[in-house]
Amino acid sequence: MELKKSTKVLFGIAAGIVLLFIYAPLAVVLINSVNGDATLAWPVRSVTFEWWGRAFHSAGLLSAALTSFGVAIVATIVSLILGTLCALALQRYDFFGKSAINMLVILPIALPGIVTGIALNNAFTTMVGIKLSMFTLIVAHVTFTIVTVYNNVFARLGQLGQHTEEASADLGAGVWTTFRLVTFPRIKSSLFAGALLAFALSFDEIVVTTFTAGQDITTLPIWIMNNMFRPHQAPVVSVVAVIMVVISLVPLWLSQRVTSDID
Amino acid sequence: MKQRAKKPVSSFLYNHPTLHRWALLVLPVGWMALVYIVALIALLITALWSVNEYTGAVEMTWTFDNLIQAFTDSLYLTVTERTLFIAVLATVIDIILAFPIAFYMARMASPRARKLLVILVSTPLWAGYLVKAYAWRSVLSGSGVLDMILRPFGGHSPGYGLFAVILVEVYLWLPYVITPIYTAFEQVPESLLEASSDLGARSGVTIRKVLLPMIVPGVVAGSIFSFSLSLGDYIVAGIVGGKTQVLGNIIYTDVGVANNSPMAAACALIPIIIIGVYLMLVSRTGALKRL
Numbered sequence: 077m078e079l080k081k082s083t084k085v086l087f088g089i090a091a092g093i094v095l096l097f098i099y100a101p102l103a104v105v106l107i108n109s110v111n112g113d114a115t116l117a118w119p120v121r122s123v124t125f126e127w128w129g130r131a132f133h134s135a136g137l138l139s140a141a142l143t144s145f146g147v148a149i150v151a152t153i154v155s156l157i158l159g160t161l162c163a164l165a166l167q168r169y170d171f172f173g174k175s176a177i178n179m180l181v182i183l184p185i186a187l188p189g190i191v192t193g194i195a196l197n198n199a200f201t202t203m204v205g206i207k208l209s210m211f212t213l214i215v216a217h218v219t220f221t222i223v224t225v226y227n228n229v230f231a232r233l234g235q236l237g238q239h240t241e242e243a244s245a246d247l248g249a250g251v252w253t254t255f256r257l258v259t260f261p262r263i264k265s266s267l268f269a270g271a272l273l274a275f276a277l278s279f280d281e282i283v284v285t286t287f288t289a290g291q292d293i294t295t296l297p298i299w300i301m302n303n304m305f306r307p308h309q310a311p312v313v314s315v316v317a318v319i320m321v322v323i324s325l326v327p328l329w330l331s332q333r334v335t336s337d338i339d
Numbered sequence: 340m341k342q343r344a345k346k347p348v349s350s351f352l353y354n355h356p357t358l359h360r361w362a363l364l365v366l367p368v369g370w371m372a373l374v375y376i377v378a379l380i381a382l383l384i385t386a387l388w389s390v391n392e393y394t395g396a397v398e399m400t401w402t403f404d405n406l407i408q409a410f411t412d413s414l415y416l417t418v419t420e421r422t423l424f425i426a427v428l429a430t431v432i433d434i435i436l437a438f439p440i441a442f443y444m445a446r447m448a449s450p451r452a453r454k455l456l457v458i459l460v461s462t463p464l465w466a467g468y469l470v471k472a473y474a475w476r477s478v479l480s481g482s483g484v485l486d487m488i489l490r491p492f493g494g495h496s497p498g499y500g501l502f503a504v505i506l507v508e509v510y511l512w513l514p515y516v517i518t519p520i521y522t523a524f525e526q527v528p529e530s531l532l533e534a535s536s537d538l539g540a541r542s543g544v545t546i547r548k549v550l551l552p553m554i555v556p557g558v559v560a561g562s563i564f565s566f567s568l569s570l571g572d573y574i575v576a577g578i579v580g581g582k583t584q585v586l587g588n589i590i591y592t593d594v595g596v597a598n599n600s601p602m603a604a605a606c607a608l609i610p611i612i613i614i615g616v617y618l619m620l621v622s623r624t625g626a627l628k629r630l
Binding site: 083084091094099100101108117158162165171177181184188189191192194195197198199202203215222226245250251280282286297310313317320324327 | 600611
């Protein structure tokens with residue numbers, strides 16, 4: 077299809093404007109994190125690193141970050157096990173109810189977080205009658221992180237086919253040996269990608285968390301939410317926001333390196 | 340045979356694939372069914388219960404009052420309408436914004452520029468939902484950067500309110516809309532477009548009659564994200580919405596403040612039904628397979 081040069085330029089400009097729209101607010105937060113004015117007023121008149129210092133010395137912030145980290149790690153490990161099992165069963169076998177199970181795993185991210193949140197809150201407190209705690213929070217997070225591992229492993233297993241696994245069984249390897257020596261090494265990269273997504277999803281989650289965490293539990297997103305509206309804390313929230321954006325780039329960079337190394 | 344006898348479990352599983360399958364499925368499906376399906380069903384049932392007016396405790400007396408109120412009370416209707424308005428408008432704007440950049444990425448950019456653009460568009464997906472909403476709170480604040488830019492022209496920051504909510508919803512889900520539309524544009528074979536022009540169609544006609552119909556599933560796939568994600572969102576309304584109430588706020592207030600689980604459950608059915616209907620309508624386009 078032949079396109080006029082002027083058309084290309086026009087679309088290029090439009091693409092540039094959209095990119096500007098995507099990145100400008102993030103740049104504003106970065107600049108605000110060193111804005112000398114405590115109300116974060118613009119134009120910026122002076123630069124300060126006071127907020128960065130305060131962020132690193134805030135005990136509440138640090139413990140919130142640790143809580144989020146812990147929850148995300150546990151949720152990711154459980155998701156790795158459950159997601160892989162589910163992917164193996166659904167990729168290797170054809171049976172009645174397969175699409176229903178597929179739907180079941182996807183449902184928690186297809187429905188809005190508030191529906192998942194209130195459903196689990198209601199089930200925990202009204203139906204089962206247990207108090208909201210770290211346990212209920214992790215159970216809730218696993219429910220919506222299984223799908224990331226499942227999706228990645230399912231797709232990878234589909235590419236691989238199952239001849240090598242059959243060969244392994246023919247040569248006398250048991251189920252576990254086959255998984256350990258044949259299947260696992262070849263799905264490693266997809267497990268890693270799935271785990272990163274699961275971790276990121278859990279680390280960043282706020283809606284389901286609000287409904288399923290005990291009163292005394294403060295994750296990083298909840299800390300941000302609580303401090304955003306306090307005038308003297310707003311600059312520190314900017315610092316946290318910048319750190320979170322930077323941290324979010326690490327898994328992205330890692331996943332690109334790992335997938336290109338292994339495959 | 341000696342090998343086989345050594346691994347009784349493995350050979351048993353090999354001879355009984357159904358058992359093998361269920362051995363794999365029992366944990367994940369058990370988890371999802373016990374935690375999630377039970378919770379969803381429980382939510383439905385709770386919507387039919389009532390709250391004691393004096394003690395505030397949930398009572399297992401059956402009633403349709405919550406459902407009737409959620410679906411007919413003018414307060415709930417107004418808020419549902421507003422939430423739908425936000426979700427639809429944000430989705431339409433997202434599609435309009437996504438089109439030119441997706442088209443440019445897939446059909447005009449050089450391979451190197453395309454790779455870079457894909458990274459630039461998908462990176463913000465990782466940047467965290469709350470961080471992005473907070474970023475807009477800073478941009479839109481009364482003494483913020485937008486106000487500074489508009490002041491010389493006699494304007495002001497639009498501030499926090501309905502407009503800000505729509506703007507931020509557009510912003511949050513834009514990368515989710517660009518990606519499937521880009522993929523759809525990219526998958527259209529060049530030969531098809533050449534055939535069209537060989538047959539005498541001008542570029543405009545080729546785009547309208549050949550290219551656009553083929554990317555409809557991609558557009559729909561993108562719209563599912565922006566529509567359902569903004570429909571259930573209440574955090575954004577809390578951060579930049581000022582006094583703007585959306586469905587999520589009402590559900591949240593019913594549970595968190597009023598402790599009225601039955602009413603909250605009834606309200607939660609509203610977005611579930613809307614999204615269910617939407618998914619049913621779009622499933623015919625084959626978009627669900629592109630998620």
